Amino acid sequence: MHTLKGTKYAIFFGLLPALIIYLGIAVVPIGMSAYYSFFNWDGIRPLSYVGLENFTEIFKDSIFWLSVKNNAYILLSGLLGQIPVGLLLALILNRKMKGAGFFRTIGFLPVVISSVMVSLIWSTVYNTEYGLLNSILGAVGLDSWQQNWLGDTAWSMLSISVAYIWQNCGFFMVIFLAALQNIPNEVNEAAELDGASGLRKVMRITIPMIRGTILVAVVFSISNSFRVFDLIQIMTGGGPAHATEVMTVYMYSNAFVNMRFGYGSAVSVLILLFSLIVVSVVNRLGKEKEA
Amino acid sequence: MEKKSGLFRTAVYVFLGLFAIINIFPIFWMIVNSFKTEQEYSGNPFSFPKSLQFSNYSKAWEVANMNTYFVNSIIITFASLIVTVLLGALAAYFLSRFQFKLRGFTYGLFLLGMLVPIHATLIPIFMIMKQLHLLDTHLSLILPYTAFHLSLTIFILEGFMRGFPKDLEESGVMDGAGVFRIFWSIILPITRPALATVIILNFIYNWNEFLFALVLISSSALKTLPLGLANFVGIETASLTLQMAALTIALVPILIFYLLLQKQLVNGMTAGSVKG
Numbered sequence: 094m095h096t097l098k099g100t101k102y103a104i105f106f107g108l109l110p111a112l113i114i115y116l117g118i119a120v121v122p123i124g125m126s127a128y129y130s131f132f133n134w135d136g137i138r139p140l141s142y143v144g145l146e147n148f149t150e151i152f153k154d155s156i157f158w159l160s161v162k163n164n165a166y167i168l169l170s171g172l173l174g175q176i177p178v179g180l181l182l183a184l185i186l187n188r189k190m191k192g193a194g195f196f197r198t199i200g201f202l203p204v205v206i207s208s209v210m211v212s213l214i215w216s217t218v219y220n221t222e223y224g225l226l227n228s229i230l231g232a233v234g235l236d237s238w239q240q241n242w243l244g245d246t247a248w249s250m251l252s253i254s255v256a257y258i259w260q261n262c263g264f265f266m267v268i269f270l271a272a273l274q275n276i277p278n279e280v281n282e283a284a285e286l287d288g289a290s291g292l293r294k295v296m297r298i299t300i301p302m303i304r305g306t307i308l309v310a311v312v313f314s315i316s317n318s319f320r321v322f323d324l325i326q327i328m329t330g331g332g333p334a335h336a337t338e339v340m341t342v343y344m345y346s347n348a349f350v351n352m353r354f355g356y357g358s359a360v361s362v363l364i365l366l367f368s369l370i371v372v373s374v375v376n377r378l379g380k381e382k383e384a
Numbered sequence: 385m386e387k388k389s390g391l392f393r394t395a396v397y398v399f400l401g402l403f404a405i406i407n408i409f410p411i412f413w414m415i416v417n418s419f420k421t422e423q424e425y426s427g428n429p430f431s432f433p434k435s436l437q438f439s440n441y442s443k444a445w446e447v448a449n450m451n452t453y454f455v456n457s458i459i460i461t462f463a464s465l466i467v468t469v470l471l472g473a474l475a476a477y478f479l480s481r482f483q484f485k486l487r488g489f490t491y492g493l494f495l496l497g498m499l500v501p502i503h504a505t506l507i508p509i510f511m512i513m514k515q516l517h518l519l520d521t522h523l524s525l526i527l528p529y530t531a532f533h534l535s536l537t538i539f540i541l542e543g544f545m546r547g548f549p550k551d552l553e554e555s556g557v558m559d560g561a562g563v564f565r566i567f568w569s570i571i572l573p574i575t576r577p578a579l580a581t582v583i584i585l586n587f588i589y590n591w592n593e594f595l596f597a598l599v600l601i602s603s604s605a606l607k608t609l610p611l612g613l614a615n616f617v618g619i620e621t622a623s624l625t626l627q628m629a630a631l632t633i634a635l636v637p638i639l640i641f642y643l644l645l646q647k648q649l650v651n652g653m654t655a656g657s658v659k660g
Contacts, residue, residue, distance in 0.1 A: 103563040104478045108490060111475040111534055114467075118531035119497050122508030129507060136511070182403065185396055192400070198646055199404045202411075205642045205649070206635065207592030209610035213617050213631055218410050223624060225413050228429045259406070267650050320501050323594045327614050341503045348507050349599060358507050365504040372499075 123365070129358035136354045147359035157360070160331075160338040161367075166250055167257060167339065168318035168371075174258035176310055179265025184295060186266070187273040197270070201263040208260065212327035215256040219243045219328075243329050246336040253337055257324055261317070265310050272306035273299070308379040312372050319368035340364045411635070418628035425625050437625070444629035452605060453612035460522055460608060461590040464529035468586055469579065471530070472537030477567045479538065480545040481553070491542065497535030502528075502595065510599055524600040525608070529590050537582050544578035545571060584649050591638065609634055 130147055132140040151157050182200055186193045203211060218225040219242035227239040242252040276299065284298045300307070322341040325331060331338040331346065340360060348357025417425050418440055420433040445451065479491050509528055510519070518524040548571075556566040572579075597611040607615065613634055617627050642649065 100482065100563050101484070104482055104484055107474050107478045107564075107567075111471040111494075111538070112490070114471070114527060114531045115494065115497065115534045118509060118512070118528050119500060119505060119535075120493075122505035122512070123500060125508035125511070126504050178403075182400075185400065190396075196400050196404060197650070198643070199407050201646065201650060202407060202639075202642065205588060205638060207594065207610050207638070209592070209594050209614050210631060210635060210638075213613065213627070214410050214414055216617070217414060217624065217628065217631075220624070223426055223429055225410060225429070232430065263407075316499070316501070320503065322503065323610075326598075344503060345506075345595075345599075349510075354507055354511075361504045361507065364501060368501060369499075 126358045126361050126365075129355055130362045132355040134355040135352045137352075140355070143355070147356050148363075150356070151359055151363065156335050156338060157340075157343060159335055160340045160343045163250060163337060163339045164319060164321075164367075167254065167321050168315055170254035170258055171261070171314040171318045172311065174254070175261045175265050176307075176314055178258070178262045179310070180269050180307070182262065182266040183269030183273055184299070187270055197266070200266050203260045204263045204267075208323035209327060211256060211260045212324050215252075215259075216243070216328055219252055244333055246333055249329055249333060249337045253325060253328060256328070257321065260324070261314075265314070268306060268310055268313075269303065272303040276302050308376075311375055311379070315371055315375060316368055319364055319371075340367075414628045415632050415635075418625060418632045420625055422623055422625055440625050440629035441633065444626050444633060447626065448616040448630045449604060449607075449612060450609075450630065450633055453607055453609040456522070456606055456612075457591060457609040460525050460529070461587060463522065464526045464533070464590050465583060465586045467526065468530045468533045468537050469582055472534050472582070473541055473572060473575065473579070474567065475534070476538045476541035476545055477571055480542045481548075481571070491538075494535050494538045497532065498539070500532075502532060506595065506599060509596070513600055519600060520602050520606060522606065525593075525596055528596050528600075529593060533586050533589060536585065540582050540585075541575060541578055544575055548574065580648055581651060584645055587641075588638075588649075 129140075131142060131144060133143045133146070134140045182196075186197055186200075206214075221227060221239075221241045221244065224242070226242060230236065230238045240248050242248050280298065280302065281294075284294050320341065321339055322345070325337055325339055325342050326345065329337045331342040341364065344357050344360040344364065347353045347360060413429075416432060417429060419436045419438075420440075421437055424431070424433060475494070479487060479494075513519045513524045513527075518527075552574075553566050553570060556570050561569065592610060593608070594610045594614070597608045598614075601607055601611060604612070604615075613630060616630060
């Protein structure tokens with residue numbers, strides 16, 4: 094490390110440009126969102142202060158609660174779909190086996206494709222008349238199982254969750270693979286000497302060894318679930334009849350379609366709040382168990 | 385025992401095979417159908433095309449404005465990437481190699497950005513860009529892309545630079561080089577592996593971004609590839625084969641990019657996540 098003399102200015106000017114852009118565009122706006130949430134505002138006319146009115150309206154808004162429910166649906170499908178499948182893939186592909194590299198490459202592919210592409214590809218899969226899914230069902234004689242996957246309120250959330258799980262399994266696979274590779278070889282050898290093998294070894298040795306990473310993955314999965322937007326905005330726009338509405342889509346349509354910027358800001362404050370609460374609760378639960 | 389492990393291996397491969405099919409088949413099916421005529425597709429969505437309709441591609445390229453979208457995506461992706469990596473590396477250098485009063489605080493502040501959901505900043509950023517008269521310009525995307533990716537960039541680079549031995553800069557100091565000179569000629573060159581990771585991650589994020597583009601860009605001459613595509617598919621609902629051709633065009637570059645750089649990419653993804 095340098096001694097400080099003369100470098101003080103260099104440090105200042107070296108950090109300044111990054112700090113200005115970062116603070117101005119990523120940090121200050123959070124405060125601004127909180128501020129806007131107390132106003133009734135269409136983005137053009139002057140702001141008019143309404144206190145907590147936006148929030149009281151939101152709490153009485155059944156569509157908002159529908160969107161919270163759907164966020165919970167997405168959250169659970171991430172936890173129950175992406176993490177177990179990602180973990181299973183990582184456990185399998187961490188062993189020396191033919192084709193491991195090939196399957197890893199394919200597993201991670203959906204993560205790299207933009208979520209816009211993922212949404213559009215799955216829209217063609219779910220297309221009622223000519224989509225892949227209904228065509229397969231028709232081809233094997235299960236015509237009666239064909240559905241309007243995205244347009245039917247009974248199926249739309251499930252259809253979206255499948256695409257959501259598809260998109261992100263690879264991400265968790267890679268995180269778990271990295272953790273598995275960090276387990277020292279001696280641990281595995283010792284376990285085998287003690288006669289542990291197969292499922293027993295996985296449950297008793299391997300999974301406890303990567304506990305920390307599993308917790309990180311759970312937190313990741315939860316905060317991702319609050320950010321879901323592209324997938325739903327493109328596939329259904331929150332419809333049919335708000336059946337696939339989530340908080341981000343609701344915020345977007347309130348602010349940028351209905352021009353209710355104050356109301357939209359209040360929703361975005363709640364998104365931030367909910368996600369911080371859930372993440373910190375999970376973090377605390379994880380830490381407690383460890384102790 | 386032998387028999388059981390053979391059975392087990394078969395089960396594993398069946399599972400992996402199924403997984404691979406589910407991951408690949410929608411994409412494969414889309415590419416195959418992008419070469420068909422509309423009648424052929426509606427007649428049998430599973431057959432291979434009788435003759436390859438390259439005209440779908442030229443038409444999609446034309447009708448969907450792919451030319452414009454590609455150019456915009458390239459400009460915005462690379463401009464934000466260069467700014468992010470330069471400013472991020474500079475900040476990481478000072479944070480990792482120097483000791484000063486607000487070091488810990490500044491570093492923590494930057495890391496906080498990884499937790500912030502961009503949705504909570506969307507409305508204010510729209511307003512800021514409006515007031516700066518930057519709405520609907522390339523800069524309105526370059527600035528947020530830079531701001532939101534500085535965190536991960538600094539996190540990865542700081543961790544890497546901190547690991548260098550302490551006397552690394554000494555020869556530079558002996559030669560009378562200043563701090564910026566040392567950064568440019570000594571630190572940056574040996575940070576290359578981490579720089580590669582950061583560049584790839586930034587490329588993928590910027591290239592794929594949709595929400596900011598949706599809110600901040602309105603004229604079709606400035607749309608990026610994801611925004612343009614989403615828009616095109618929303619309007620051009622009549623021809624599914626044309627849609628599939630447009631999607632395939634957009635898919636090919638990222639596919640090539642991924643296959644060339646997957647090793648580096650996967651290392652980068654894990655570098656950022658596991659340490660924390």
